[in-house]
Amino acid sequence: MTEWREQKLSDFMDFNPYTPLSKGIIAKKVTMEKLIPFNRKIQGYEDAVFSGGTKFKNGDTLVARITPCLENGKTAYVDFLNDEEVAFGSTEFIVLRAKEGISDSRFIFYFAISDEFRDTAIQLMSGTSGRQRVDTEALKRKVFTLPPLPEQKAIAEVLSSLDDKIDLLTRQNKTLEDLAQAYFRKWFIEDIHNKICYKRFADVAEFSKGKKPREIIEEQRKGYVRQILIDTFDTDKEYYTRPEGMIISTETDILMVMDGASSGRVEIGFSGVVGSTIGMFRPKSDFKYPMFLYEFLKSNEEFIMDNTTGSAIPHADKKLIFELEIPYFQEEKIQEFENFALVLFNKRQNNRRQIRTLTKLRDTLLPKLISGEIRVKM
DNA sequence: CATTATCAAATGACGCCTGA
DNA sequence: TCAGGCGTCATTTGATAATG
Numbered sequence: 001m002t003e004w005r006e007q008k009l010s011d012f013m014d015f016n017p018y019t020p021l022s023k024g025i026i027a028k029k030v031t032m033e034k035l036i037p038f039n040r041k042i043q044g045y046e047d048a049v050f051s052g053g054t055k056f057k058n059g060d061t062l063v064a065r066i067t068p069c070l071e072n073g074k075t076a077y078v079d080f081l082n083d084e085e086v087a088f089g090s091t092e093f094i095v096l097r098a099k100e101g102i103s104d105s106r107f108i109f110y111f112a113i114s115d116e117f118r119d120t121a122i123q124l125m126s127g128t129s130g131r132q133r134v135d136t137e138a139l140k141r142k143v144f145t146l147p148p149l150p151e152q153k154a155i156a157e158v159l160s161s162l163d164d165k166i167d168l169l170t171r172q173n174k175t176l177e178d179l180a181q182a183y184f185r186k187w188f189i190e191d192i193h194n195k196i197c198y199k200r201f202a203d204v205a206e207f208s209k210g211k212k213p214r215e216i217i218e219e220q221r222k223g224y225v226r227q228i229l230i231d232t233f234d235t236d237k238e239y240y241t242r243p244e245g246m247i248i249s250t251e252t253d254i255l256m257v258m259d260g261a262s263s264g265r266v267e268i269g270f271s272g273v274v275g276s277t278i279g280m281f282r283p284k285s286d287f288k289y290p291m292f293l294y295e296f297l298k299s300n301e302e303f304i305m306d307n308t309t310g311s312a313i314p315h316a317d318k319k320l321i322f323e324l325e326i327p328y329f330q331e332e333k334i335q336e337f338e339n340f341a342l343v344l345f346n347k348r349q350n351n352r353r354q355i356r357t358l359t360k361l362r363d364t365l366l367p368k369l370i371s372g373e374i375r376v377k378m
Numbered sequence: 379c380a381t382t383a384t385c386a387a388a389t390g391a392c393g394c395c396t397g398a
Numbered sequence: 399t400c401a402g403g404c405g406t407c408a409t410t411t412g413a414t415a416a417t418g
Binding site for chain 2: 031032033052053066067068069090091092209318
């Protein structure tokens with residue numbers, strides 16, 4: 001029982017196991033958009049009346065079975081329910097559940113995001129009109145070489161500890177972000193006595209909009225900041241692109257989504273080639289307070305998002321933004337805030353870098369552990 | 379040149395069938 | 399009767415053409 005064995009997947013774990021939930025009952029619902037590619041965590045849920053869909057419990061793994069969600073790696077681990085609570089979700093999930101005494105639920109999750117499993121599943125897709133789906137029955141019959149339970153647990157432990165650390169850093173960054181914004185509001189919005197005057201946003205910041213990247217060449221490497229990265233507050237991916245003539249952001253430039261549903265969303269801390277739907281604000285040379293400016297824009301984020309222009313596609317209203325009034329204080333006070341916010345910002349950037357490193361490490365280890373190329377010392 | 383409208387592709391979910 | 403398969407419809411998205 002201590003050796004890896006070839007076994008049929010259906011002998012190793014349950015597919016769409018029977019999980020009763022009556023129609024008409026209100027339960028937690030997880031839609032496809034709540035899964036992020038290669039992210040263990042489910043991004044929230046809503047309460048809804050059950051009328052159909054997949055059903056699952058804590059410890060189950062959800063795998064998207066439809067193109068392109070499967071190819072993109074939408075796979076998640078259910079951990080937000082109470083014991084024995086049943087939730088439901090998209091009809092396009094395959095629910096994987098551990099078999100008592102045979103498999104470990106967390107191992108199943110990591111197995112499900114391994115290329116070994118995913119490539120097999122993708123091979124088994126069929127259907128017309130571009131809506132291809134995995135043939136679940138065929139997948140069940142596939143044979144894999146899998147470790148015994150104690151080793152599964154050890155492998156899952158290694159990978160989970162990395163994911164736990166990533167989660168922790170992500171949460172910490174959220175706290176740091178909230179803290180900076182709270183201080184900004186307290187100092188410059190609530191406590192308005194020491195205000196000297198208002199300044200127009202256009203007087204302190206310059207604007208440029210990103211462009212579509214040109215021909216890709218190997219020698220010049222730059223991060224490419226796209227709308228999606230700002231939306232998900234994700235790390236920047238590296239692209240090969242030719243930067244001349246492009247808009248290049250540094251870490252202290254303020255970026256805003258200009259087109260589409262997320263128009264108005266603000267972020268800072270991304271350096272790279274700015275994509276065509278991203279705008280960049282940079283403080284003018286006589287106003288050296290990017291943190292102050294960022295927190296100011298952030299405090300207006302909702303207002304900007306609620307007041308977009310355009311009918312078919314919403315756009316962040318540049319005119320509106322330029323006319324925003326910035327409460328202006330003594331330089332010393334702004335400088336003091338700037339210094340404070342910079343400390344928080346640097347910590348956040350540091351965390352981001354750590355998240356990137358840990359993610360890379362996890363992605364390198366995962367296939368080696370799942371295939372048995374590297375063995376965990378037992 | 380900046381802004382707005384249009385376009386095509388990508389994506390998600392509904393809900394009709396079918397077979398057990 | 400009901401769960402799940404599967405095609406179709408609706409919405410969102412990024413890019414580009416059209417417009418002032």
